[in-house]
Amino acid sequence: MNIKTYLSQKGAVPSEFIEKVKHIVGEENVSERECDLISYSLDYWLYGVALSQYGNLPSLPCAVISPKNREEIQGILRYANEYKVHITPFGGGSGVLGGAIPLDGSAILNLQRINRFICLDETSLVAEFEAGIIGANLERELNHRGYSLGNIPQSLHCSTLGGWISTRAAGQFSTKYGKIEDMVLGMEVVLPDGDLLDIKPVPRRSVGPSLKDLFLGGEGTLGIVTKAVVSVHPLPKGTAKQSFVFPSIEVALDVVRRILRGDAKPAVVRIFDEAESERYFEEIGNKVTVIFASEGEPDFVALESNVIRRIAEENGGEPMGENPVNIWIEKRFDIGLGPVIMQQGAVVDTIEVSCLFKDAAKLYEDMLAAMTAVDGAVMVSGHFSHFYPEGACLYITFAGFPKDQFRYYEDTWTAAMQATSRNNGSISHHHGIGYWRKQFMQQELGASGVELLRRIKFALDRNGILNRGKLVDDGR
Numbered sequence: 494m495n496i497k498t499y500l501s502q503k504g505a506v507p508s509e510f511i512e513k514v515k516h517i518v519g520e521e522n523v524s525e526r527e528c529d530l531i532s533y534s535l536d537y538w539l540y541g542v543a544l545s546q547y548g549n550l551p552s553l554p555c556a557v558i559s560p561k562n563r564e565e566i567q568g569i570l571r572y573a574n575e576y577k578v579h580i581t582p583f584g585g586g587s588g589v590l591g592g593a594i595p596l597d598g599s600a601i602l603n604l605q606r607i608n609r610f611i612c613l614d615e616t617s618l619v620a621e622f623e624a625g626i627i628g629a630n631l632e633r634e635l636n637h638r639g640y641s642l643g644n645i646p647q648s649l650h651c652s653t654l655g656g657w658i659s660t661r662a663a664g665q666f667s668t669k670y671g672k673i674e675d676m677v678l679g680m681e682v683v684l685p686d687g688d689l690l691d692i693k694p695v696p697r698r699s700v701g702p703s704l705k706d707l708f709l710g711g712e713g714t715l716g717i718v719t720k721a722v723v724s725v726h727p728l729p730k731g732t733a734k735q736s737f738v739f740p741s742i743e744v745a746l747d748v749v750r751r752i753l754r755g756d757a758k759p760a761v762v763r764i765f766d767e768a769e770s771e772r773y774f775e776e777i778g779n780k781v782t783v784i785f786a787s788e789g790e791p792d793f794v795a796l797e798s799n800v801i802r803r804i805a806e807e808n809g810g811e812p813m814g815e816n817p818v819n820i821w822i823e824k825r826f827d828i829g830l831g832p833v834i835m836q837q838g839a840v841v842d843t844i845e846v847s848c849l850f851k852d853a854a855k856l857y858e859d860m861l862a863a864m865t866a867v868d869g870a871v872m873v874s875g876h877f878s879h880f881y882p883e884g885a886c887l888y889i890t891f892a893g894f895p896k897d898q899f900r901y902y903e904d905t906w907t908a909a910m911q912a913t914s915r916n917n918g919s920i921s922h923h924h925g926i927g928y929w930r931k932q933f934m935q936q937e938l939g940a941s942g943v944e945l946l947r948r949i950k951f952a953l954d955r956n957g958i959l960n961r962g963k964l965v966d967d968g969r
């Protein structure tokens with residue numbers, strides 16, 4: 494096969510390992526065919542996608558293994574340790590930082606066959622699923638029984654529960670329902686040596702440091718999540734939508750801050766800057782727009798809507814009605830044209846960070862200025878979403894038409910990450926670290942934080958077989 498790999502070479506896998514794994518999962522579930530290796534060589538990291546468009550994959554796996562249950566995964570990992578074969582867990586492949594690309598020519602562990610709905614406990618309001626279930630299928634299972642998880646990322650149709658857990662994902666309704674870490678009560682994890690960890694589902698516990706949290710954001714480096722018990726909500730009986738325009742991002746942030754302190758918890762709150770507002774809402778144009786969607790029991794929804802309207806109007810908000818919210822709802826699963834545009838020589842990507850309210854306006858301005866100053870930049874815009882009483886997520890979209898696409902991509906990311914740290918932000922709110930953002934981990938955690946993560950990785954994965962080269966370099 495004549496495929497160039499950019500980050501690492503295809504690994505030589507011992508044929509004995511392949512034979513033993515075939516014995517576990519069945520011959521038809523271990524593929525070394527070119528089309529499968531190429532299909533599983535990429536996730537949604539745009540740098541990798543762009544490389545592939547120039548005939549240069551980031552990396553190529555040695556095999557794609559598709560187990561159907563936890564016992565099979567345990568067997569695979571035991572043999573991987575014995576034969577020193579590196580393994581990369583692969584959920585939906587929608588990660589945007591290269592977390593699922595098979596560095597070192599590792600074997601892909603495709604988790605999508607582990608995808609069953611297991612049970613719903615309507616008394617406790619919890620449901621159990623296997624971790625490879627695609628988000629939209631999980632919601633379908635719950636919706637026709639009258640419930641929802643409430644985690645609705647833009648990638649709902651192409652990401653898995655296990656991927657959400659492993660990257661600490663956040664859905665579009667997160668201000669009311671929380672992020673994935675707020676929803677997971679218990680889980681089953683296959684550890685790198687094949688042992689099983691069962692974290693029982695309870696609303697809270699005081700039994701030392703939270704082991705669950707090792708895998709919420711573990712990015713496939715510390716274990717394979719095979720099942721999870723999550724909290725669910727009855728489908729809302731009432732909804733209300735409203736929107737306002739404000740004179741500046743600063744005023745809009747202050748209004749949202751006051752609303753959240755007024756005990757309101759709208760499911761959707763988004764502040765769009767002028768450029769994004771113009772792109773989304775033709776009728777509004779170039780003005781800072783804030784949309785709100787409330788849902789739940791109709792009485793509460795009515796009350797919450799009144800609180801939002803009063804505080805927005807008292808602080809200079811001009812009401813714009815329901816329509817902008819409807820437009821956003823209609824477009825909210827649209828997948829950007831990033832890969833297509835890359836083929837034309839342009840670059841488009843997004844970066845999400847988090848910060849406290851006191852730093853939010855300054856961080857927005859500084860990030861925009863720093864990213865706009867990069868040679869080749871054409872457009873930088875942003876919105877705030879995923880709100881907390883203390884702060885929010887800032888989500889920036891950037892586009893350029895540079896002489897060198899890869900240089901522009903690297904320089905823009907560096908400018909954005911430096912601006913984030915200058916303004917006390919965290920380098921990621923919900924996309925995680927993967928391969929690409931790992932270079933900024935020291936900036937985020939300091940040398941001692943990175944070293945601590947390395948030690949945890951080493952303690953759990955002595956042979957360094959699971960998702961090597963992601964999250965943190967383990968120094969081996």
Ligand SMILES: Cc1cc2nc3c(=O)[nH]c(=O)nc-3n(C[C@H](O)[C@H](O)[C@H](O)COP(=O)(O)OP(=O)(O)OC[C@H]3O[C@@H](n4cnc5c(N)ncnc54)[C@H](O)[C@@H]3O)c2cc1C
Nearest residue numbers: 584585586587588592646647648653655656662663713718
């Ligand atoms: C168009 C688009 C929109 C998006 N919108 C959102 C959004 O609204 N909110 C959001 O949070 N993210 C969003 N993302 C990012 C992405 O969907 C999330 O990071 C998602 O959680 C990844 O899930 P996945 O199943 O695709 O994981 P993958 O990409 O397959 O894997 C991600 C990481 O998790 C590991 N992993 C996967 N499954 C397991 C498992 N069972 N056990 C252990 N490790 C595992 C992989 O090794 C990898 O390191 C978006 C991405 C795209 C392309």
